[in-house]
Amino acid sequence: MKFVQAEKISLFIFFLLLSAVPTARGGEIEDSQTIGLFTGEAPGISLSPIPRPTSTIAENVTVITADDIVRLNAHTLAEVLQTVPGIQLDFNLRTPSTFTFFNIQGALNTTVLVLIDGIRQNDFNQNLASPGLIPVQQIERIEIVKGAASGSWGSALGGVINIVTKTPDPERPVSGTISGSLGSRLTSDTLGELSGTRGRLGYYLTAGHLRSDGLSPNTATAMDNLYGKLSYALPGNGTVTLGLSHLDAQPGMDEANTARWGFVHDNNANSRSYGFLRLLQPLGGKLNLDVEGYATARSDHTKFGGRNDQGAIAYFNDYDVRDSSQGLNASLSLGDSRNNLVSGVEYVHAQGSLKDLLSADAPSYDRTWDRFAWYGNGSYSIGQLTVLPGVRFDSTGLVGDQLSYTLGLTYQLAENTTLRAYGAQGFSLPMLSSDTGVQKVRTIQGGIESGAVPYLWLKATYFFNALHHSESAGQVVVTNQRRQGFELEARTTPLCGLSLVSGYTYLHADNSDSGVRLQTDSNQTVPPHLFKLAVNYDHSDLGLRGALTGNFVKWNAASDTPASSAGMIWDLHLNWKPSPLSALSPELFGSAHNLFNGVQTTNTDLYSNARRWYEGGVRLKF
Amino acid sequence: MRMALFLILSLLLVAAGASASEVLVVQSQRSPMFEDALKGFRSASPAGTRTLVLSDYTDAELARVVREERPRLVLALGDGALTAVRRIRKTPVIALMALGIPLSPGSSDNLTGVDLFVRPEQYLSLFKRIRARRIGVIHDPAKTAWYLKLARAAANQMGLELVVREVSNPRQALAQLDSLKGAVDSLWVLPDTTAVTMETLEAYFLFSQSQSIPVISFSAAHLRLGALLAFDIDRVELGKQAGEMAQQLFRGAQPAELEVAPPRKVTIRCNDAVARRLNYPAELIASWSRK
Numbered sequence: 024m025k026f027v028q029a030e031k032i033s034l035f036i037f038f039l040l041l042s043a044v045p046t047a048r049g050g051e052i053e054d055s056q057t058i059g060l061f062t063g064e065a066p067g068i069s070l071s072p073i074p075r076p077t078s079t080i081a082e083n084v085t086v087i088t089a090d091d092i093v094r095l096n097a098h099t100l101a102e103v104l105q106t107v108p109g110i111q112l113d114f115n116l117r118t119p120s121t122f123t124f125f126n127i128q129g130a131l132n133t134t135v136l137v138l139i140d141g142i143r144q145n146d147f148n149q150n151l152a153s154p155g156l157i158p159v160q161q162i163e164r165i166e167i168v169k170g171a172a173s174g175s176w177g178s179a180l181g182g183v184i185n186i187v188t189k190t191p192d193p194e195r196p197v198s199g200t201i202s203g204s205l206g207s208r209l210t211s212d213t214l215g216e217l218s219g220t221r222g223r224l225g226y227y228l229t230a231g232h233l234r235s236d237g238l239s240p241n242t243a244t245a246m247d248n249l250y251g252k253l254s255y256a257l258p259g260n261g262t263v264t265l266g267l268s269h270l271d272a273q274p275g276m277d278e279a280n281t282a283r284w285g286f287v288h289d290n291n292a293n294s295r296s297y298g299f300l301r302l303l304q305p306l307g308g309k310l311n312l313d314v315e316g317y318a319t320a321r322s323d324h325t326k327f328g329g330r331n332d333q334g335a336i337a338y339f340n341d342y343d344v345r346d347s348s349q350g351l352n353a354s355l356s357l358g359d360s361r362n363n364l365v366s367g368v369e370y371v372h373a374q375g376s377l378k379d380l381l382s383a384d385a386p387s388y389d390r391t392w393d394r395f396a397w398y399g400n401g402s403y404s405i406g407q408l409t410v411l412p413g414v415r416f417d418s419t420g421l422v423g424d425q426l427s428y429t430l431g432l433t434y435q436l437a438e439n440t441t442l443r444a445y446g447a448q449g450f451s452l453p454m455l456s457s458d459t460g461v462q463k464v465r466t467i468q469g470g471i472e473s474g475a476v477p478y479l480w481l482k483a484t485y486f487f488n489a490l491h492h493s494e495s496a497g498q499v500v501v502t503n504q505r506r507q508g509f510e511l512e513a514r515t516t517p518l519c520g521l522s523l524v525s526g527y528t529y530l531h532a533d534n535s536d537s538g539v540r541l542q543t544d545s546n547q548t549v550p551p552h553l554f555k556l557a558v559n560y561d562h563s564d565l566g567l568r569g570a571l572t573g574n575f576v577k578w579n580a581a582s583d584t585p586a587s588s589a590g591m592i593w594d595l596h597l598n599w600k601p602s603p604l605s606a607l608s609p610e611l612f613g614s615a616h617n618l619f620n621g622v623q624t625t626n627t628d629l630y631s632n633a634r635r636w637y638e639g640g641v642r643l644k645f
Numbered sequence: 646m647r648m649a650l651f652l653i654l655s656l657l658l659v660a661a662g663a664s665a666s667e668v669l670v671v672q673s674q675r676s677p678m679f680e681d682a683l684k685g686f687r688s689a690s691p692a693g694t695r696t697l698v699l700s701d702y703t704d705a706e707l708a709r710v711v712r713e714e715r716p717r718l719v720l721a722l723g724d725g726a727l728t729a730v731r732r733i734r735k736t737p738v739i740a741l742m743a744l745g746i747p748l749s750p751g752s753s754d755n756l757t758g759v760d761l762f763v764r765p766e767q768y769l770s771l772f773k774r775i776r777a778r779r780i781g782v783i784h785d786p787a788k789t790a791w792y793l794k795l796a797r798a799a800a801n802q803m804g805l806e807l808v809v810r811e812v813s814n815p816r817q818a819l820a821q822l823d824s825l826k827g828a829v830d831s832l833w834v835l836p837d838t839t840a841v842t843m844e845t846l847e848a849y850f851l852f853s854q855s856q857s858i859p860v861i862s863f864s865a866a867h868l869r870l871g872a873l874l875a876f877d878i879d880r881v882e883l884g885k886q887a888g889e890m891a892q893q894l895f896r897g898a899q900p901a902e903l904e905v906a907p908p909r910k911v912t913i914r915c916n917d918a919v920a921r922r923l924n925y926p927a928e929l930i931a932s933w934s935r936k
Contacts, residue, residue: 056842060836060842060864061678061864193732305712
């Protein structure tokens with residue numbers, strides 16, 4: 024109790040300090056200031072949540088930038104996703120890099136396609152991409168599409184997380200960042216970046232090492248990440264880029280508490296590698312060619328075990344999952360941001376296998392297949408109305424041929440207000456391990472986004488998804504489902520450097536055959552209420568920025584499911600550059616996680632939250 | 646399926662029919678200030694334009710847009726736009742409505758424009774007419790050292806004294822203002838976003854009131870706050886100036902040959918009530934008011 028009071032007092036002092044900060048600014052010249060000084064009017068709200076004009080996006084999209092990531096002092100994608108409205112981690116943030124499921128508006132991440140540099144990061148075994156195994160240091164932007172996106176992306180019934188990596192610094196021959204942090208249980212994250220352009224050649228290189236003794240049972244971890252990109256500017260404004268990425272992780276190295284039935288290591292050896300060669304070439308007029316060849320390789324070991332009669336550790340299984348792929352994507356785009364057409368083809372040759380190394384049985388599967396796809400989509404604007412059709416044909420090589428299509432409409436009602444509607448049919452591949460047949464979805468979304476209310480940006484989205492043959496995780500169950508609800512988002516314009524960001528998602532999911540409402544259990548996660556809150560602070564003159572983030576979830580758990588959602592989970596992140604005007608000033612940063620020891624997990628037997636923990640560090644850009 | 650194919654073919658035909666614009670207008674954000682300037686630009690340059698408003702995007706990928714659209718010229722409206730277009734190295738750029746044009750490093754070969762700084766001589770001649778000799782100026786050398794250099798030279802020639810206080814942070818402005826008490830008989834407010842912010846602006850006019858000294862400023866919006874005189878820049882005319890520059894570039898001039906120009910049409914505005922309070926002769930007030 025004393026701790027809680029102390030934390031509350033600390034928070035109060037923090038806010039007091041923030042409110043006492045002068046509101047003046049300098050440094051870079053900002054247009055809002057210039058306009059304000061010349062016209063005597065206060066600066067207005069800026070609508071910039073998406074990388075394209077808001078008036079030509081029909082889907083419910085959230086964009087996270089590199090600045091947002093730095094403000095959160097995030098280590099991996101998992102910490103970033105937890106702050107996005109509509110997204111909930113099953114095992115709310117334990118040690119960075121450890122495994123978690125997540126869902127987007129009730130769609131499990133086995134149906135969410137995760138791409139980096141256009142390359143699929145989901146495995147083929149369960150179609151999972153573990154967000155804890157995606158470091159964020161090389162990320163420039165994350166675009167999150169909520170809802171079926173198969174018309175553009177193929178197997179993406181629940182949504183897409185498209186990660187765009189940083190490009191070489193075009194201004195300087197050498198620039199970079201070094202950063203190091205240390206926290207509770209010797210949790211440390213060390214990374215370095217080098218970036219620059221010499222003549223036509225640009226480079227971006229990064230390396231990082233994350234380790235921890237484990238902030239919750241069984242989550243000691245070590246993760247090493249290397250990423251490099253070389254780009255060469257061709258005559259005729261073309262660019263060719265070579266990228267290489269390799270990651271090794273050993274989360275769950277320790278052995279502590281066990282579940283009643285035994286224990287599971289978080290995948291205790293993961294390896295991820297990919298490389299790509301990409302050509303972007305204008306072909307004259309508004310025609311552009313984009314060709315990318317790539318190769319990937321993944322392997323995951325997962326051990327299950329328990330204690331034998333003598334109390335010693337004994338393993339039951341050591342699952343070795345491997346997959347690799349070699350592919351080619353090519354697309355032609357024509358037009359500009361308002362009127363355009365994109366058409367492309369994709370080919371991939373893939374291999375996948377699953378073998379229990381502790382069993383004499385044959386592999387559960389060991390197969391190769393080829394997938395081919397063609398897609399076309401575009402946007403056509405007539406005045407304030409934009410029509411966005413899309414169609415895609417997939418020859419999956421696993422579950423036959425699939426046709427997906429989308430039709431989006433946006434209408435710019437006023438300068439700061441856009442109406443949007445979106446309908447789509449999409450699919451997701453089944454898990455290779457279960458092979459239960461293709462999952463399908465029909466989705467409808469509609470909403471409004473507006474900055475018309477002074478000092479506020481508001482967004483409301485209604486969604487309805489009819490799922491056929493939806494495949495659960497855990498013990499695989501196939502059902503037909505309806506998932507519908509709404510999402511409300513609000514953001515205030517900064518006042519004294521402070522701004523509020525919030526998001527609420529309501530979800531009603533039921534079995535469309537029986538009409539029974541679905542509950543969160545070991546097979547699925549369908550939280551009816553999800554609330555995100557963040558207080559962001561930016562004051563460039565003082566070199567201060569920070570965020571206080573809160574997460575609330577109500578699981579609607581089945582009675583036999585040991586889920587817990589006790590209160591909000593609060594995290595505080597602060598960054599301070601003592602000499603903000605100096606180009607070489609170091610930035611000190613620190614985070615206090617789970618301030619009030621909240622618990623949000625779908626399974627308290629297996630995965631408990633990390634209790635309150637702290638970390639601090641310094642980063643230097645040069 | 647037929648419907649989808651029909652839609653795609655229709656889009657293809659429409660998209661193929663579109664042609665690239667000669668001028669890509671990169672605008673920091675939506676503002677009537679920028680719209681006025683753009684109106685003037687269009688009236689002076691018949692070239693086709695396409696506008697990209699940066700605040701509509703998280704990342705506008707400007708270099709890619711320029712690569713794809715290949716405009717003959719980029720018009721940057723605002724400092725945000727100016728920062729964004731620095732990555733463009735070959736296409737000529739005209740910057741407008743930005744305070745940072747004279748500071749813009751590295752890309753000067755393809756950059757020119759019209760800035761927002763009225764020539765110092767014009768300000769100083771006003772100070773001379775109101776018989777001010779010691780003129781207080783607060784500025785950030787990182788932003789306006791170039792302008793102060795010109796101002797000092799002009800003041801020397803006109804027999805005026807500039808009492809200069811430097812700031813590197815807006816928080817220092819109030820203390821520096823305080824240090825001018827008794828040391829100046831007038832105040833010159835510059836468009837320097839470190840020295841003057843929305844938060845510190847009022848302090849200049851409170852200082853003027855408490856010290857009973859006149860303020861000459863860069864915006865007519867400051868008259869109602871208590872400025873005696875202000876230069877009002879005609880934004881449409883500013884755009885026309887840029888439009889004429891664009892025409893020169895289209896005719897073969899190189900951006901490096903066209904110097905960054907000050908605004909050519911400015912109007913002096915006067916706050917009669919302040920003038921009366923400071924006891925300026927009625928004829929002098931009338932002469933300003935006529936202008």
